[in-house]
Amino acid sequence: MIPPRVIDKLLLAMAFAAALVCSLASQRISVGATEGSVSSGNDGTTGLPILEVKAAAPPFKSHEGAVWSVAFSPSGDRIISGGEDGTVRLWTLNGKLAAAPFEGHKRYVWSVAFSPAGNRIISGGADGTVRLWTLEGKLAAPPFEGHDGGVLSVAFSPSGEHVASGDVHGMVRLWTLDGKLAAPPFKAHAGNVHSVAFSPSGDRISSGGSDGLVRLWTMEGKVAAPPFKGHQGYVSSVAFSPSGDKIVSGGEAEAVDNFRFTIGKVRQWTLDGKAAAEPFVHKDTVESVAFSPSGNYIVAGDEDGSLQLWTLDGKEAAAPLEGELGSFHSVAFSPSGDHIVSGGDDGTVRLWALGHKTTAP
Template identity: 25%
Template structure:
């Protein structure tokens, strides 16, 4: 583990207007499309709603500037490197000042968004001299403690707690469970929602990492996915509602093509909404009424949790939709697919 505060810039601006298109009417077609060459495995909005960060299987994290006024000038997207292996996950800090990228090399790199420079590094320890690079691969990141602490999960089944301001490892616990591939902390900062490669969904205590309750899915949401795939595709997606009162999940052994809503307090199923294909990713609108489900067949189902129905189906991807996320004001939905595109959809502020 090391620190490199104030290191030279590792970013490179990229401007290619041919990669961004405005296909047609807002809502019916994607408002803008950014075309890459490889699948978009994860994406994340910053707090200002002006940037979407995403990973596409390369050694750099990429950030798409969705409005004007960035200090680096008129660029469509830029990238930050520093990793020796593909980047698997990224997250923006709650204060909007930093981007954290993590990868198969076991490194977490902190980037200063105003300059694109590296602000620090955190290195997952090697458990032994024979440890392979793959066991250090980081699969999920989540901020805790109002952004002062960071949680990570890696392929060695360890959950680690970091102090990003000091690039310091504070605590690590090895869980006797399948590898965790996604994590989210609730609004109160007390509960951690985790999904593993077996398809299980659990809620843990943030401080002790003890299991508080479990939603038994038991099988991948995608019938084609096999347990333990390195891209985490066998994980049944799950997220907290904005208030933390509900858990929203996709798929499962008894509902492969459904979005389901559970009580967060006791993991009791409230209702299900049928969609056209197996959910591969989920995102909830800021007000908590609408859920976007990225599907195996390339569609995005926008579900209304009040009417318990599919409000709209968005068709723009030509392969599974692996990541979705609403902008912080709810007016734009970003989707990333196996077809190598990041697409922005205008919601009209209704979501």
């Protein structure tokens, strides 16, 4: 099975241009497959990063194939992951399985999320179902059925009373926790809905799709603002700021001198679809984005295997993580903001510690 993002990429027919993207790169961290070695970046004044990101634990290994989605529990002491092997896995912060693998999806698990109370987990898969789980891996309700194709993204509302899901046919559905529709399904995008997210107030849903648009919706599926236009390729990921007044999106593609190059971009938006800052550039598709709990930073993971921490004005807040890990498909901050979790092509879940860089006098 070819992942929808790969299909989108093939349809865009982009050629990678190493000479162009090399000019976009600054100093980098080199991350080995297991160790996590570190070099310095640049904050524009001291020649050192503002912050430091380093491995906080050995890689979590259990999935067979790529890890497509990761999330922290609200308490910060558990991590959930969903993968190519069709399982959902619950981890402690030292990489031990906290329960047996959750089995039920017939194919890839594209997206996972914790409930705000932390006692339920939602997952969406290539089999077209949304599943609600207990922390022991038991189904808390019958599978939510109704999507006509794979479910690429799921999200809990802040109240924990609703779940949103987006699929490969551009549809978004809003569910109650017993699998009933809370509103009529609505067509959100032409092509895949890669990402859905609730506003902190719970009265808006944002979505990003393969049509290159970011959209804002009411809970009833009504358009809450004109389409947010700026990405030239598909939008992989969307997230609200903690204050709810901004949306960040990650995606790909730029046209340069009539040639198509794969360039990833992170964009910030106001809720009326205006650019809130200049875009942040990655050298390949940005697969996942997230705001820090403080709202001061944005983390982005890309298809080239780079994990970047940004300030809101597009400065490198830490030297990027780069190396032999393959694509970063999913990234998330811990509730305390001092850790980042990632999942990617190498089949591992990785926990990163975030702290202030110590410098010699």
